[in-house]
Amino acid sequence: MARHEGQVVFVRHALPGERVVARITERAKGFLRADAVEILLPSPDRVIPPCPFAGPGACGGCDWQHADWPAQRRLKAQVLREQLTRLGGIEDFTGIDGFADLSELVEALPGGPLSWRTRVQYTAGPDGRAGFHRHRSADIVPVDRCRIAHPAIQSLPVLDRHWPPGSAVEAVASSTGDTAVVARASRTGRPTGAVPQVRESVAGREWSLDATGFWQVHPHAVAAFTGAVLQMLRPAAGERAWDLYGGAGVFAAALAPHCGPVTVVEADARAVSAGRRALRDLRNVAFTRADVAQALANPRWRAVDLVVLDPPRSGAGRPVVEAIAARSPRAVAYVACDPAAFGRDVRTFGELGYALTAVRAFDSFPMTQHFETIGLLSPANP
Ligand SMILES: C[S@@+](CC[C@H](N)C(=O)[O-])C[C@H]1O[C@@H](n2cnc3c(N)ncnc32)[C@H](O)[C@@H]1O
Known part of the structure; x- marks a missing residue:
């Protein structure tokens, strides 16, 4: 974020502390968006993007190909801290385990910053070639391959064939080696054929799910998140x-051997x-x-001791947070x-007597601005 004549400018492709020439791409109410098109004073964290499609006006998929990987994680930790202050109302982080060293807060997952993504959504452009949206645009940038996609995705027959223009094509590679390609006439349309099942495996347990169903996209995410939740x-x-x-039920499967129902x-x-189907042997789930x-x-849902709360991006929201706090759980993960949604919900938990006492965060989306946070909320006055 920069300021120009007092106005806030969000500059993509720049890094904190850099001096750049920025081209305005959008004038919004109260702020501008811009692309850094020339770097006058580079950050020591700047690297040459490993993907030739990253950069101003190109593929909108990755935000931070131009930052080295440890720097990406430091930036994510700063974002988390800022959102917890701005939206969560937290000024003092000394009582929250995890914030002692921001450069250590966001943990790397195994495998490096490339070749990790096990679910990829392509869109076919007017020429029928699959690619990705330009940032905040309906334009499609065709690519030869996506560098953050898992190798099994990169070898699927998607980019070497023609699709009806506007098609949404989802490619999936599961942890057991299953792969699938599911096409729709448009992003919100129905699949044009039957949706295959893929098998996912975690800690010796196997799930068979629709290829288009929700599953964490980083191959090491589920093991890392369930481990953190148990801890x-x-x-x-x-x-x-x-x-x-x-x-x-990935968290239920991890909890069931230790507690229950x-x-x-x-x-x-x-x-x-x-x-x-996957958890049918666990009688306490x-x-x-x-x-x-x-x-x-x-009201049939009475007291509970432990809660795992894993909402979509919009967060849980006040009614759900109030309903949880009313059951007086010993701990909420x-x-x-x-x-940002996490910060808002943490503030609501705080108003209801639950304090954020520990945080772990994982870089489950390298090269992008996204990451996963796991926070422990405990009664402030047990
Ligand atoms: C971030 S995913 C987490 C799924 C699961 N915990 C995991 O890690 O695989 C969020 C899940 O919430 C579900 N969901 C979204 N809104 C919901 C709602 N209002 N009530 C119940 N489930 C919802 C979605 O279908 C999705 O499975």
């Missing part, structure tokens, strides 16, 4: 747990049936297909893919 919650025998926005709440019917807010509005 934070420290589940004990007999403790009752909820896995809210539970998908196919565990109840998964998930709105998507296909995720629920995949979870029921039950799935409820429901909207989380509606389920928790029911909040799994967040958007630090």
Whole structure:
């Protein structure tokens, strides 16, 4: 973020501390957007992007190909801290485990910053070639391959063939080696053929899911996130747990050997049936297909000891946070893919007597501005 004659300018392709020539790309109410088109004084963190399609006016997929990987993680840690202050209302981080050294806060996952993405969505341009959207544009940039895509995705027959213009093409490579390509006439259209199942495997357990169903896109994400959640919650025998926005139950599967009963709440019917199949041997796990807010509005949902909360990018929101706090859990592990939504919900938890006591964050989306945060919320006055 820079300022020009007092006006805020968000400059893509620049790094903090750099002096650049920026070209304005958009004039919005109260701020400008711009691209750094010439770097006059480079940051020591600047590198040559490994992808030739990264840069001003090109593929809009990766934000930070021009920063070295440790610097990307430091920037993410700064963003997290800023959002927790700005939206979470936290000024003093001394009591929150994880913030002692910002350069260590966002943990790298194994495998490096390239070749990790196991789900990729392409769009076909007017010439029928698949590619990616230019940043904030309907234009499609055709690519020879995507450098952050998993090698199994890169070898799928997507980029070497022609698609009806405007098609949305999803490529999937699972942890067991299954692959799938699912095409739609448009991003919101129905799949043009049957959606295949892919098998995913974590800690010796296998899930069979729709190829288009939700699954973490980094191959090491589920193991890292479930490990962090167990470390934070420290589940004990007999403790009752909820896995809210539970998908196919990856957190329930990790909790069930240590505590229970565990109840998964998930709105998507296909995720629920995949979870029921995969966890059928775990007698202390039950799935409820429901909207989380509606389920928790029911007084039948009484006290709970442990909660895993893994909402979509928009966050859980006040009614859900209030409904959780009203059940007085001993601990809540909040799994967040958007630090701003996380900050807002942390503020609400704070108003209801729950303090953020520990944070771990993972660079599960290298080369992009995205990352995952896992926060432990505990009663401020137990
Ligand atoms: C970030 S994903 C997490 C899934 C799962 N915890 C995992 O890690 O695989 C969020 C999940 O919430 C579900 N979801 C979204 N809105 C919901 C709602 N209002 N009520 C219940 N589930 C919802 C989505 O279908 C998706 O499975």
